[in-house]
Amino acid sequence: MEPSPLTQDTRPEIFQPKIISLYETLFKEDDEEIELSAGFWQEFFLHRPDPTGLQRILSSVTPDEMLHQQAHSQALFSQAILRVKQASAPADEIALEYIQDCDDSTQVLPALYLLGLLTNYNKFEFQNPYRLRLDDFVNDAIIQDMVACFGNTCTKLRDAYVAVQDDMPEGWSLGSTLSYIGLGALAPSSRPTTPVPAPDEAKSLFAALPGPEIGVLLSTYDFANANKVFCFNLVKSAPADKNEPSPLSAYLSLTSYMFQHAHRSTRAALYTYLSLFVLQILVEDRELAKRLCSDESKLSVRLCRQRQPYLPAVRGDRVPAAVILDMMSDAISHNLRRRLDVDFYILCLGVLLRLLSHLSRTKTRITYHWSELWRTLLSFVRFLTTYESDIKSNYKSNGMINILVNLLAFALSSGENFLPDPASYDDLFYKLVESGDTLIKFRDTFGLSGQSDSMQTLINVSSHYQSLLESNGKARSKHLSPQEVSAVIKQGYETLPIDASEGLDRWEKFREADFKSLLKKIARAAVEDAKALNDDN
Template sequence: MAQAEKKGGLLWKSSASKKPLKEKVVLMYDEIFMTEDPSKCSPRFWEELFLMKVNLEYLESKLESLDGEELMKIKDNINCLFQHCIQALGEEHPIRVVNALQTLCALIRGVHQKNKSTSGFDIINMLMGFDKAELCMKNLMESLDSLLCAEGSESLKSLCLKLLLCLVTVTDNISQNTILEYVMINSIFEAILQILSNPPSRREHGYDAVVLLALLVNYRKYESVNPYIVKLSIVDDEATLNVSNQQYKDKEEEHQSGFFSALTNMVGSMFIADADEKISVQTNEAILLALYEAVHLNRNFITVLAQSHPEMGLVTVPISPIPTTPVTPLGTTPPSSDVISSAELPLDADVQTSNLLITFLKYSSIVMQDTKDEHRLHSGKLCLIILTCIAEDQYANAFLHDDNVNFRVNLHRMPMRHRKKAADKNLPCRPLVCAVLDLMVEFIVTHMMKEFPMDLYVRCIQIVHKLLCYQKKCRVRLHYTWRELWSALINLLKFLMSNETVLLAKHNIFTVALLVVNLFNMFITYGDTFLPTPSSYDELYYEIIRMHQNFDNLYSMVLRLSTNAGQWKEPASKVTHALVNIRAIINHFNPKIESYAAVNHISQLSEEQVRSISINVRRNLAFNTLSQEVLLKEFSTIS
């Protein structure tokens, strides 16, 4: 007997048969793509269809082969197929439900793909018909909600989430996906939260559920009231917010841990280290987006960021399972459980404590190294936006600056020839804000290149500004090596001036220059409220005097451009005005230093000599006090 080979829904006999045989399901698809109702000749057509294994490839290719006019001719049959798929979701037979879910995915993808090349029809009308769309989507969302909340098959839940992700992501711009209006009306927020609240479900579907929620939150978020935003903003997960370590021990509390716990586990799993001790990570914009939405929309999540726990690997307590999925929507890679269960290693023999914020800072320090890669550039931007949200939050700032809660944070530092690698064991325990400032300094120092990441620099300096505003407001005297920040900022100004021609062709570099100069004005004008000791002021003045040539060159550049009638006149003049105090310091001290050197026949003064001069003459220095509106102005908050 001749053997048959299967290809694209066709059965080819190995003998010299002229016509290939078609699978029955393919023949049934062909009937649907005729203009007549297929159930006229076969009353049991729809019942039999959903007992057949779906041929996704054939169904999608068939839709793709039709032009817009041909598709409109079979609109009634497409509507009928869509409606019968929804009806099949209520069947008890799981095979029918699985086949209906897969068919819906193929239909939605196929029709949307056709609409990209032919915009002569409406997606909703083609799939459901305008007159039945509201009822169809209501029934669909209710069925999906029931399947997600049921105790049934995990594979069915996975298919439901895949269908929802397919529905959400078929358009490039989520806000242009009109079908999502029905997903807003018929909310599945509680079903998603239930999946994330149950450890076994979270392990199987957590990644897809978190990504789906993050996407739904972004649907027309600025144009209308998004119910998913409202519901996410009021989630108050008691077990997750409980700062005790019972969540690691008490299964009942773990059962209630929900969205925050799922997201905490996923963010905590971003590290992958190779054998050569080079640290690399998978960029995962989807999880970062979910983290941003949680931090931005729900103040309760800030407490989760701050929640301390023993470093994993040192304790024998159960770790919440990590969600994995076989398919990766949006081209991202879900966290891998074998990678993640290896969390932070101790820095010494003592048990260290960690939290989600430390994990996030370490992740950011790695991702933000290479902004030449587009994925890492986007991830780095998301990291800085999340840090901006944190720096704007009063509770987060209080935790960051708490001198009684100290951590060792081993940030990744890019190898550079002019500096030695810091030994991990020598890391001091400090308030977490020091790690945030270290991260900002590291970024400033390591990204001065002709492909200048302007937007990231602006966000980075704004984060420092927000932290200083909090310190000034609450009179927090942070013991930090401020000189590293000052040196990094001055070198940034030097870089901008050295590459003026190249950078001005692409960017308004005066935005960054003004931010940097105003940071120095913050230290000069209000440093007495937050600098740790009087000697810190001496260090500030010394750094300004030592690097005065850079400020002089900056003043010459902005003065030149502000006196010319060009496009940079206004932004350059703002920098000119902001330099008043720095120039006052330089003009006041330099003559004194030169006079001291001449009298004592010294060609080059030591730092101690300059600082002694500073102490003696600083009291006579008068500043042009810039308005608080300029220096303490809160930059536009993240939206």
Template sequence: MSTLDQTPPTSNAQTQSSSTLPPNPSRTLKWYVTIDRILSPTGEPIATSEEERERFYLDLFCLKVDSAVLATKLNEITVEDLLKIYQSNLSDLFQYAVKCLKPSDDDEMDEIRLPNVITTLSIICREILKKKDFQNFSIDIINLFAGSLDNSDQLFSELVAGIDRILADFNQSLLIRHKTLQLALSIVSAINQGSINAYFLRRDLFSTLAGIVSDPRTVSMTFDGVLLLGLLANFRRFESRNPYLVRMEDYVDEKAMERIITLSVLALGDVRSGYMEAQEEKTTSLLGNVMGALSSIKPSNPTPPSEPFRTHPLMPTCILLPLFDFLRANTTFLNVLMADDEFWAEYLSFASYLFSHASASKRSRAYARLVLVTLIVLIEEGGLVLSQRERQVTVKFCRQRQPQLPLISDQPRPPISSVLDLTILFLRHNLRRELDIESYLDSLRLVHSVLVNLQAHQVRLDYDWTGLWRALVCVGSLVGGRGGELKQFPNIDKVAQQILDVFSFAVIWSETLFMDTDGVAGLYYEILRASHTIRQLLKIAGLCPTEPLTNTIPTIGIISSSAGAGTIEGGKNLEMILKSFESLMKSKSRWEAEEVIGLVKEHLGSIEFIDTCSLEARSRRADPYRL
């Protein structure tokens, strides 16, 4: 007689089970009674002999699983009880399920059991791995699933081998293969950098997953397949040579790459739609844009993000991680991506919403920083392609927060112009008392990378630079005005240095970067208007001269600073601009904007800058792998 027909569990457990029974004739009471017995609060073993236990679980896996009931039961058990009361039976349930991933001599029974086995394993992994109260997560999970460390190697090797075998089996149904892929995803994502994921490196699944991505018949599995590749490529990538990264470097299937990019476009489009549904957008009038520009001059606190945005961006945003890994590792993928205008239109549109609401949650800040670093890489690797005038993309910018970008931003333009607009959105809308130093450094590095790229390729960008300069000044005002308070934050001096670097680089290369003298004069004008902020930044960066400037080619005192030579000389150049024009403007107490710009144009060639280091295409980049 089957062990499933043995004495039912205690009345308490039976009552609890029967109260959750759905009126579903496709399931027998036997499954509910059996699960109650396995998860009995008494922790009584199922059977004493190995043969009886095996028969018990083989029979159980012939029964259809009630996912909701099993998930609820596991969710209600505390970590302490899992490890003390339920460990033995739960370990048996997991181990016998893993054994059933391997084909037996009975194909008919395998076909019946496999869907139930996959469902059972998926629920166990999802509900248990999400619990937060483990004292030693890796060791506790190994003991809970394998029974002991001694059994772990064989168990997890069989688990990964079974997953690989099912995913690669074209005779299996698409549903079973997809559920198996989702099982692997739930394990890898929850374990993160834990030792269990090492078994996915020991048995390389790259060929299997690449086959899923390239096969038109498995298009519904492509997203999960690409995501699993990205997660595995990031497992302990700094400790050893990750085999998935190595395989990414050698990947040559351009059709599959195009599919990944198309998938990314669709995913990010869904995420952007989620932002749009969270809050209605209103395009401001010309007057509203003018008022917004004026308000951006003052370092006031921006409008706080609305509560609905705390749950954004939505789940499909995770496609950004494998996308970043592929473009960093594979030149062919980078080239395919750079040529795709549809990708650029959607990616930049999505980024505008992410950047506008990056401060809404820790998760959104992490994704925003990933996009910033990704854009730095893309600008440095393919900036010429992105800055060509004939390359036009239409970006739908977020208009949910004030001040908005000018309406011209929605017109077809080279992608690099939209990248600059994105930095304005990030700089404007994420100023907080506890400044996210690393993200702001990355946004400033992105601005610097764009300028360096334009200079290197001799591209004069048709762009309204005023908004960018004022966004930089706004950040500088916050940093400079709260310098003493912000000293507790590491690298605050680097934020000041990076802002000064951007202004200095723009000054040195102004004739190359700007379309005409109006653009050059506009830069000088914004520097003069922000003279107090510039000098505060010089102090925070440790670049204050010890001797006064007295002429257009001044003698600068010794500066004690940890900044590089280029930043030091850039600081001197900015101080020269301030001193020189302040001397020229002593003749009267009040100057109109037009008068100042006219004065600047008249004396543009009168200042000789220090350029030995400023001429270098410097950009303080973070290691793009270490986010």
């Protein structure tokens, strides 16, 4: 009997679905210029997706390799969209499975992270197709999943700061009451506390934060800058669990911790800029700002209290705008250095100016400890005056000083539109009178005499009340009480020369091109964090 011409191939040890080999062709080819034929895509969309296999292959691809092979990933999505439009079974149904939303946060995070990296790849050099796609992306379900994922990630990153130093203020409880009257030994066991590390160890731990997941902030920024639907979802999304913070609350909480530790590393500072970009985009949009100031949007936010000085602890829900005011005040107080990060302060002051401008224009009065904000701004004036030689060495310092002076003058001239009561307005005037000598020295130090109408307004108001207080004090032959000072301030309104506030709150809309070099540095930092995250997994 003659042997059969047919031969039997060796049976493979493991049978591999055809789609896996197609994935490998798509994402593991060394040459990005390889041409994926029409036949390849026809076969590709005849096979059901294998999410587990795809995730396994993608996890072995480094961020650099993914960027290098971006043409293939772009082709995957464009081909999937094409087949959905063609509505030819079964390819259209299979293609839809490729572009639908992920099942849970653990799957959304790497996809959202990767989207941020791809969107920023050479986006200032050519029209990046991913960036263009963000503009008209309106799938609410997917956007809500992304916002929820971002919120969960923020909570995880914030908790890493708390793990180093638990800064939650004690509530007024039976235990704290007994301790207050000296009977702390009788108090029931309090909540567990985090062991406090040694100062050097804490410094090292804080310097490593935030964790590599923070790279997802880059995707969030790109969506916020391009897509108003995303912004509205970020602002209005409720938490999945009533005991959990909303995505906006989680984001604001993390940002407050980042602000207090922004000085610890260049990497931390870069992500802090990115968060400030997002805040600026939110507050300069009229509808979003209205929502941030609305009682319907009240939320509870855990703000960082890991470094002094502390702002008053506020329990319960507040409008997001009040939380943002606290965050900016904290940011100004906790990043004072002789080598001042002027860009950081320009952004912080800009957010304040935009918020106060909105409150004044809409005559919205929110509950807030305004005296703390005035104290912070005037303390910043004293700091700048003290370290004028260091500040002047930065060519951007003039822009920062102009914003600061305009902000104070605007509050002075328009405060009656947004401050809650006359006493709050009086307090602002009183603080300016107290700072009269500092304001004059500040004006002379930075050569603002005759150069800044806003600066002259502050000086005029301070001098006006100073002369009134001195004359009243002499008439009574004694120092004036706080009540008498308040009475003099009210009387002085009648003869107070305040120039019109027109133009003091002028600001320019956020333009990404103004921060091109900074965003390139942030994108490189995100790539490095993606590598670290991939190694951890």
